[in-house]
Amino acid sequence: MLSESFCSWLLLFSLALYTLGQSTSNDPIRGVNLGGWLVTEQWITPAVYQGTYANDEWHLCNQLGPKQCASTLRSHWSSFYVRDDLVAIRSAGLNRIRIPIGYWAVDLLPYEPYVSGQYPYLIRAVQWAGELGLSVIIDLHGAPGSQNGQDNSGLIGPVLFPSNASNVDRSLNVLRNLTEEFSSLVYNNTVIGVELLNEPRLSATFSMDQLKRFYTNGSAVVHDASTRSGFNVTIHDAFWGPQYWTNYNPSNAAASQPAQGLAIDTHQYYAFAPLNNLTAPQILQSICNISQLLKAPHSGIPPTVVGEWSLETGNSPVASSSDQNGNDNQARRTWFRLLAEAQMRAYSPTAEGQSSIGWIFWAWKTEYDIDTWSYRRGVADGWIPSIASNYSTYAFPVLANGCVDTTYNYTAPRKVGSAGMVSAGMLDSRLLALAALVCIAVAM
Numbered sequence: 001m002l003s004e005s006f007c008s009w010l011l012l013f014s015l016a017l018y019t020l021g022q023s024t025s026n027d028p029i030r031g032v033n034l035g036g037w038l039v040t041e042q043w044i045t046p047a048v049y050q051g052t053y054a055n056d057e058w059h060l061c062n063q064l065g066p067k068q069c070a071s072t073l074r075s076h077w078s079s080f081y082v083r084d085d086l087v088a089i090r091s092a093g094l095n096r097i098r099i100p101i102g103y104w105a106v107d108l109l110p111y112e113p114y115v116s117g118q119y120p121y122l123i124r125a126v127q128w129a130g131e132l133g134l135s136v137i138i139d140l141h142g143a144p145g146s147q148n149g150q151d152n153s154g155l156i157g158p159v160l161f162p163s164n165a166s167n168v169d170r171s172l173n174v175l176r177n178l179t180e181e182f183s184s185l186v187y188n189n190t191v192i193g194v195e196l197l198n199e200p201r202l203s204a205t206f207s208m209d210q211l212k213r214f215y216t217n218g219s220a221v222v223h224d225a226s227t228r229s230g231f232n233v234t235i236h237d238a239f240w241g242p243q244y245w246t247n248y249n250p251s252n253a254a255a256s257q258p259a260q261g262l263a264i265d266t267h268q269y270y271a272f273a274p275l276n277n278l279t280a281p282q283i284l285q286s287i288c289n290i291s292q293l294l295k296a297p298h299s300g301i302p303p304t305v306v307g308e309w310s311l312e313t314g315n316s317p318v319a320s321s322s323d324q325n326g327n328d329n330q331a332r333r334t335w336f337r338l339l340a341e342a343q344m345r346a347y348s349p350t351a352e353g354q355s356s357i358g359w360i361f362w363a364w365k366t367e368y369d370i371d372t373w374s375y376r377r378g379v380a381d382g383w384i385p386s387i388a389s390n391y392s393t394y395a396f397p398v399l400a401n402g403c404v405d406t407t408y409n410y411t412a413p414r415k416v417g418s419a420g421m422v423s424a425g426m427l428d429s430r431l432l433a434l435a436a437l438v439c440i441a442v443a444m
């Protein structure tokens with residue numbers, strides 16, 4: 001027998017769940033990267049690369065040819081991220097998505113094998129995000145010539161971005177396009193700004209001075225092209241750490257405080273050199289060290305987001321490799337929970353005046369939901385708190401210094417059955433609201 005009071009409760013609960021995810025500008029950033037979507041990476045979506053010898057998007061399209069590559073990528077763009085993914089992201093208590101994009105979505109020369117066509121999907125994702133209350137940062141992940149020589153830039157090989165002035169000019173034009181488009185009022189402030197360049201890798205042929213010149217020009221382009229104020233610029237720390245950028249102002253080298261509207265993006269990975277050799281206690285100590293750096297009051301470090309992190313480590317107390325066969329490993333799940341919460345706490349601000357502004361996990365999902373790289377798998381399998389914005393869903397207590405108490409006696413619960421558990425975080429508030437309305441109709 002359905003009672004109206006039960007229906008009303010259901011309606012209130014669904015509204016509460018919906019409100020829970022609505023972001024206000026003062027909330028810490030809690031987000032996920034839509035990795036491997038508009039810039040593909042073979043390890044994230046091997047199906048896209050199946051039957052080719054390619055391991056980056058340039059060579060994928062070079063091998064398939066423009067027609068076949070466009071068709072392969074179009075089916076990937078239209079299916080790997082759909083509205084339901086963004087609904088699930090919101091339901092996990094997250095408020096931000098970071099969307100990587102390659103320059104070739106906007107500016108493609110005839111001799112370059114890439115194909116374009118990503119842009120309408122980017123626009124649609126921003127529209128969905130706006131409807132769902134997620135904010136967006138758009139990140140130039142691949143620049144002409146490649147800024148890091150890695151697959152994530154689209155092209156593995158030498159870092160040729162700084163070797164040809166036209167690469168810089170073209171990148172600035174792409175940033176101008178993204179700014180004009182997404183600062184427009186039709187997007188309702190959904191896009192908070194752009195990140196000028198993801199993970200530039202400096203070397204003898206790519207100096208910090210060159211990068212800073214690019215940041216200076218890029219910031220000017222964004223400020224000039226923005227059709228509203230408060231469209232912010234994020235710069236990657238080039239792996240030099242946030243403290244290097246203390247009091248940085250891209251338009252004034254002698255500044256004594258950071259520029260307005262500028263944020264730093266730092267990536268904290270324990271999977272790659274030089275941090276891949278740390279033992280588990282050292283990893284936790286290193287996370288706590290970064291926490292204290294980012295929580296130091298009025299340090300002059302610009303607002304800093306940890307824009308990429310994961311649960312993959314070179315070393316861990318238990319194998320952290322990507323076990324896909326569903327074997328339950330309680331010890332591994334226990335470690336993941338500690339590692340996840342240690343980072344979620346470390347990368348979140350706890351008081352005014354700190355440079356920390358939050359975190360963005362890499363990635364929401366992968367084709368096989370690799371345990372260390374898929375946020376949604378972590379939520380479904382219980383090692384990532386079900387609602388990131390609700391600290392009551394976290395397991396570990398926090399010490400006065402803002403780091404988790406790693407000595408807390410927590411053991412991941414035994415797994416019930418082999419099927420993935422659906423956590424409360426996966427509930428869609430709109431479905432619940434619909435159920436409540438049907439419920440009221442039936443009860444009356």
Ligand SMILES: *[C@@H]1O[C@H](CO)[C@@H](O)[C@H](O)[C@H]1NC(C)=O
Nearest residue numbers: 105106107119177178180181
């Ligand atoms: C940006 O580039 C895309 C793709 O070429 C194009 O559709 C769009 O009109 C451009 N937007 C602006 C504001 O220039």
Ligand SMILES: *[C@@H]1O[C@H](CO)[C@@H](O)[C@H](O)[C@H]1NC(C)=O
Nearest residue numbers: 126127130131186187188190
């Ligand atoms: C902007 O707001 C209007 C009116 O509320 C809505 O129709 C539209 O979908 C929103 N657009 C985005 C991108 O959020």
Ligand SMILES: *[C@@H]1O[C@H](CO)[C@@H](O)[C@H](O)[C@H]1NC(C)=O
Nearest residue numbers: 109144163164165166167170
């Ligand atoms: C620089 O890049 C442009 C196209 O982006 C190309 O036409 C030109 O040949 C390049 N110059 C050199 C010196 O490589």
Ligand SMILES: *[C@@H]1O[C@H](CO)[C@@H](O)[C@H](O)[C@H]1NC(C)=O
Nearest residue numbers: 165168169172213216217220
């Ligand atoms: C970058 O900015 C400097 C100083 O405003 C200017 O002289 C230079 O032409 C700009 N470079 C590009 C590629 O726009």
Ligand SMILES: *[C@@H]1O[C@H](CO)[C@@H](O)[C@H](O)[C@H]1NC(C)=O
Nearest residue numbers: 025192230232260261262303
């Ligand atoms: C943009 O930057 C300003 C100044 O640093 C900051 O107060 C504001 O919160 C930022 N906006 C967003 C949406 O992050």
Ligand SMILES: *[C@@H]1O[C@H](CO)[C@@H](O)[C@H](O)[C@H]1NC(C)=O
Nearest residue numbers: 272273274275276277278314
């Ligand atoms: C990390 O460990 C590997 C093998 O365990 C070793 O070859 C490498 O030199 C170590 N790297 C550093 C930076 O210590």
Ligand SMILES: *[C@@H]1O[C@H](CO)[C@@H](O)[C@H](O)[C@H]1NC(C)=O
Nearest residue numbers: 278281282283285286287289
């Ligand atoms: C953490 O910081 C302390 C104090 O600065 C330092 O001695 C230690 O080496 C750091 N540990 C790690 C793992 O970074």
Ligand SMILES: *[C@@H]1O[C@H](CO)[C@@H](O)[C@H](O)[C@H]1NC(C)=O
Nearest residue numbers: 016017020387390391392393
């Ligand atoms: C936060 O999570 C706790 C534990 O699951 C729950 O009891 C509480 O209602 C949640 N708070 C909100 C505001 O949803």
Ligand SMILES: *[C@@H]1O[C@H](CO)[C@@H](O)[C@H](O)[C@H]1NC(C)=O
Nearest residue numbers: 406407408409410411412413
């Ligand atoms: C941790 O808790 C379990 C029961 O939850 C208990 O069996 C175990 O002895 C505790 N370990 C420590 C070190 O307190």
